[in-house]
Amino acid sequence: MIRVLIADDQELVRTGFRVILEAEGDIEVVAEAVNGHEAVRQAALVKPEVVLMDIRMPELDGLAATEEILRQQDPPTIVVLTTFDQNEYIYRALRAGAAGFLLKDAPSSRLIAAVRAAATGDSLIEPSITQRLVERFAESAVTAGIPQRLAQLTGRELDVLRLITRGLSNAEIATEMVVAESTVKTHVARILTKLGVRDRVQAVVVAYETGFARRSGA
Template identity: 50%
Template sequence: MIRVALVDDDHLVRSGVRLILESVDDIVVVAESPDGPAGLRAIERERPDVALVDIRMPRMDGIEVTGRLATSAPSTRVVILTTFERDAYVVDAIRAGASGFLLKRTPPEGLIDAVRVVASGDALLSPSVTRRLIQAFARTPAPGAGHPALATLTDREREVLLAMASGASNGEIAGRLYVSEETVRTHVKHLHRKLGLRDRAQAVVLAYESGLVTPGDSRPA
């Protein structure tokens, strides 16, 4: 059973999301909160698998909630909910530790799939979100200082990281490298461990911030 917490100052949004999520047998909503501080307390208490957190709330916004949870409840994966499709929100949320970014107009089946994807340990990075990340880094070039642990990656793990940074799914990476999806998942798991990362979202950000890749380029820096 996937345990979910909802943090949103709009009661109707919370009620609608709860109704959608609890229409399936493998998801249960264990907490609802109307603002950031209350949501933080509820998540720290309940330790849900996934927290759906509104980006704009009174007293404490979703970015701050996400950043605090990275320390106080690291096992909870955060998906940011928003009505705004702005680059800064995407980058700030993922840098703060979010595992996904979802627009509130997402269809019910998309919301359910998102919770399942994030709960499984993957990140919710759609091609459109990845494009916004790339565009944001294009406006603010990475310093290119590198990351010491990148040197510990095998050539194949490096290839997988580069493909992830381009927005490719595991299936697409498997096709490019002529290997199985299970092999790709193994490479992803290994590179996450070596780089000290939690999920795909952090891996993509690291690839750009370290200068491993630059916007518009999928080759090693």
């Protein structure tokens, strides 16, 4: 059972998310929070596996709450949800350590998929969010060859990173590369270790920051 904490200052939103998620047999909403401070407290108290975090909340916003929660021992995975699709919010959420980013008007199937992906250590980012990452770094300087920060990755690991930046899950990457999913997981783990990042989303940020994603056609 996937244990979920919902943090949003609007009661109707929290109720809607709860109804959608608890209709699934493998997801349980174990707590709710109306602001960032409450989200931090509840995360430490109930130990959810996944937190659905609104960005704009009173007292402490979702970005600051995300940073605080991720400093806890054995922190949950955080998926940010918002009605705001501005580049500033997207970039700050990913840099804060969010493992997924969905707009609140996304279909319920995407919300469910995001929770399941987060619970398994995978990630799910809306295609529109990926496009905004492209826009965010579109004017970054791009040099020839592999960026220095990625130089320690093997060719196979670069191939996996390229597919990660396209938003593919481990299973989809395995199909694309015609390898076992366990092999993909091993590559992903090595990529995260070599880049010194927490999760796949942070790896995507690095790929865009260095210009690798744009150069590789992702």
